Structure formats: C-alpha cells, structure tokens
Amino acid sequence: MFNKKTDAKELTKKLFFKRKNAWDSIDEKKIKELNKYSEEYMKFLNDSKTEREVIKNAIDYLIPYGFKDINKTKENDKVFYNHFGKALGIFRKGKKDITDGLNIIVAHVDSPRLDLKQHPLYEDEELVMMKTHYYGGIKKYQWLSRPLAMHGVVVFPNDKVKNIVIGEDENEPVFTISDLLPHLAKKAQMGKKASEFIPGEKLNIICGSMPFSDDTEVKERFKLNIMEMLNDKYGIKEEDFISADIEIVPAGKAREIGFDRSLVGGYGQDDRVCTFGAMKSIVDAKEIDKSALVLLMDKEEIGSDGATGSNSVFLEMVVGEILEKQGITNVNALTKILASADCLSSDVNAATHPDWKEVHEKKNAAYLNAGMVLSKFTGSRGKAGSNEANAEFVAKLRRIFDDNNIVWHISELGKVDEGGGGTIAKFMAYYGMNVIDAGVPVLDMHAPFEVTSKADIWMMYNGFVAFLCD
Numbered sequence: 001m002f003n004k005k006t007d008a009k010e011l012t013k014k015l016f017f018k019r020k021n022a023w024d025s026i027d028e029k030k031i032k033e034l035n036k037y038s039e040e041y042m043k044f045l046n047d048s049k050t051e052r053e054v055i056k057n058a059i060d061y062l063i064p065y066g067f068k069d070i071n072k073t074k075e076n077d078k079v080f081y082n083h084f085g086k087a088l089g090i091f092r093k094g095k096k097d098i099t100d101g102l103n104i105i106v107a108h109v110d111s112p113r114l115d116l117k118q119h120p121l122y123e124d125e126e127l128v129m130m131k132t133h134y135y136g137g138i139k140k141y142q143w144l145s146r147p148l149a150m151h152g153v154v155v156f157p158n159d160k161v162k163n164i165v166i167g168e169d170e171n172e173p174v175f176t177i178s179d180l181l182p183h184l185a186k187k188a189q190m191g192k193k194a195s196e197f198i199p200g201e202k203l204n205i206i207c208g209s210m211p212f213s214d215d216t217e218v219k220e221r222f223k224l225n226i227m228e229m230l231n232d233k234y235g236i237k238e239e240d241f242i243s244a245d246i247e248i249v250p251a252g253k254a255r256e257i258g259f260d261r262s263l264v265g266g267y268g269q270d271d272r273v274c275t276f277g278a279m280k281s282i283v284d285a286k287e288i289d290k291s292a293l294v295l296l297m298d299k300e301e302i303g304s305d306g307a308t309g310s311n312s313v314f315l316e317m318v319v320g321e322i323l324e325k326q327g328i329t330n331v332n333a334l335t336k337i338l339a340s341a342d343c344l345s346s347d348v349n350a351a352t353h354p355d356w357k358e359v360h361e362k363k364n365a366a367y368l369n370a371g372m373v374l375s376k377f378t379g380s381r382g383k384a385g386s387n388e389a390n391a392e393f394v395a396k397l398r399r400i401f402d403d404n405n406i407v408w409h410i411s412e413l414g415k416v417d418e419g420g421g422g423t424i425a426k427f428m429a430y431y432g433m434n435v436i437d438a439g440v441p442v443l444d445m446h447a448p449f450e451v452t453s454k455a456d457i458w459m460m461y462n463g464f465v466a467f468l469c470d
Helices: 008-015 028-047 051-065 182-190 221-234 238-243 269-284 314-325 333-339 391-403 425-429 454-469
Strands: 078-083 087-092 102-108 113-124 127-135 148-155 161-166 205-208 244-250 255-257 263-266 291-297 342-345 372-375 408-410 434-439 450-453
Touching: 028 051, 028 263, 028 269, 028 454, 051 078, 051 087, 051 148, 051 269, 051 291, 078 314, 087 269, 087 314, 102 269, 102 454, 113 148, 113 221, 113 238, 127 221, 148 238, 205 221, 238 244, 263 454, 269 291, 269 434, 269 450, 269 454, 291 314, 314 333, 342 425, 342 454, 372 391, 372 454, 391 434, 391 454, 425 434, 434 454, 450 454
Parallel strands: 102 291, 102 342, 342 434, 372 408
Antiparallel strands: 078 087, 087 291, 113 127, 113 244, 127 205, 148 161, 148 244, 255 263, 263 450, 372 434
C-alpha cells in the first residue's frame, strides 16, 4: 500500500541528503570578509614557495599577536616552537587546563617541486644546465617549457647563511626546462607512457649560454661565467652547493581565476591553503575553552619521515615543553593528553574534474564550492596506509560545523581501485587521539598551478575556528 497521507516532497527534504553550494550561504557582508581573507591568503602563497619561507612568514605573522618563542620566554599562554626552520608548533592556552583536553590542527608546509642536486652545475653543447631531483608526486611533463624560479639557502662552513630568490621579480631572469619539439618527438616521446617520455634525469634547467671570455682554450668557459656571477653576488663556490637547500618552483604569483574571480590559482596550495587557515584560526579564535595546538609539518609529500616530518617525536617535543613550563611533571601526563586530544589533519582532497568524472564515485566525491571537505579515511584501495576516523568523532564534528553554519561535505579520494594517497592523519592517530582529514577540494593537485574555490577556503577557515572554540 502507498502511504498517501505523507507529502513525498516534504519527506524527501527531511530524510534525503543534498549537497550544498557554499556560495548560497555567504551574504554580501561575508563576501567582503571572504575577499579580504582571499587577498591575505594569496599574498601568503606568493611569499611562501618553500617550507622555510612558510615557517618564517608564519612566525612573522604570529609575533604581532603576542606569540613568543617558547625557548626565549617563561610564558606559556601564546608560544611557538621552531624546529630547524622547517616545522612549527603554535600553542595557545585555553580557559581549561591542558589536561582537560587539547584541540589540534596539523597541516604540511612542503609541496611537490624540483630540488637542485648537490653537484648540479654542468656545461653541455655550450649551454649551462643544472641537474634536479624531483620531490613528491609530480607529473614530470607539467614542469617543462614554463618559467621557473629558484628559492633556497646556502649554508657555508662558517655557519653563514645566504638566502636566494631568483625569478619572482619581473625584472629578474627565470629558468626553464626545455621540451622536445613535436616535429622530432614521434619516436623519442609520443609512443611512450606519460610517466616515461620525460625521464627524471632530463629535468635539467637551463641557466646560461654566454661564455666567460672569447678564449676558446678556457675549459668550461660557459659554466665558468655562471659560477663567476654566483660568486660575485652570493659568494658561492661550486663546492657550496653541497650544503645548500635550493628548490626550483614555478615563477609568478597566484591569480584569481574566472570572469567572476571566484577561484584561486597558484603553486603550492597543497597544503598551504590549510597551513594559512590553521595559522590564522588559532590567532582569530576569540574564546577557547580547551588549549589549542597548530602543527605545521614538513616532508608529508615524501611520507612524513625525517626530523621535521610528522613521523618523528616533534609533537612530543612541543607538548612536553609546554607541560614543563606549566609545571606538569607527571610522567603519564603527556601520553594521556595526546590520547584524549581531538585532531584535524588538515589536507586537501581531489575535486571532481568535469572532464574526468570517471575516476570519481560521484556520491562520495569532493566538489568545488561544496565547502570544507572531510575525509573519513584515505589510503589506497582497501584503505591501506590510512587512519579511519570513528563514527563518534565524525558525529561531533557534524554538530560543531552545523551549529556554526559551516558548509561542508565528506568524500573519499577517487574510486576504490583508482589509487589513493596518505596524509599526516595516521601519524597523529598513533598517539591514540581522534583524527580526521579536513581541508578543501583542489583541482590540478600537485601541478605547478593548482585551483581552489574562495568559498571553500573561507568555509574551511571558519570551520577551523569553530573547532578550536568548541
């Protein structure tokens, strides 16, 4: 029997889930705030193209708001912990004691790129080139035939540090990796897989073509000319590349995309979109009951290993230092605090591409303009290599976001057998805490020019604030 007494439309509205568009929940007053946030974020992107630059700029942002270096103060209410200039812990004391709960947001500051090798400079066919080793998961062909900039540091044996940024000012030269022209590529490239037609060892940047002198008897006179320039401006000898961290990144600024300027395009949005939102949220949250900790971590794109990655004791170092300053010496306190913490592992997810919808399962995919995105699990295929949030924590976050009018949705990273990926979440879950991935959808993830929605990044930031204030 059909139930004719119940209005089907009303019941559908009540019982069915319908994905929201974030723009529908942003009024004219909020649009102004959103645009201001986007401007600040894009400036941060432009100024923060390496993990070192992210950490430096984060510290510069925090200090005017009263945050102090934990190793240079006796205070413990607003402090930061800088680790090798590549990882940062930001702590803000809540009304309650830290033993009564801790809210954590963790994001990563590294992005896929090209690193100069330790012996990079060479001369070939009267061109001066530099050898690179790619970092993270990239499509190598995306880095060809485009302007590239050089960012990094050279550390000399006397501990002097020289910062290098070349290619961002319009009056500066840029670098490039030249591709093979279509006329000659039929056998060399076109019959090969996309992952094979540009070998990693051919990702070499062009950096000069002028000889040091017209004396053709001078050995490697083209390379000598470049070395003389580097020595004159930076004091660099060829040996100094051994103790350098120099990265090759896309040159140019982040830009607004579309006639309506509703999207942000730029390099490194995975995961600096979350880094900026997390950093700003711990500053802007007005009243927090529980203590809050933001972790900005390195090495996520290569597995989070290393001294500045999440698969280290950095979290224990930061919280341990905070407990010591608060006079908490119970040996079990650190373990208990971390096990009872709630954590947003803030990372991006793959936005559904209109031309490649077949790699997504549309009911469980992430979408641009659908707001903040949660990922209950990541990993690959059978959820391998991931943390999976429990239902209780997801329900808690539903309440927090819905109570604060945060537009959000939940997704997985592509179809079950299409691939997948890992995040920081599993390293935080090691301590026994509640963890879920939370960020924004991104088009062109890991490309030199990634795309996000202004509405999504605005909702994510407000979602972070709501989480820290709960």
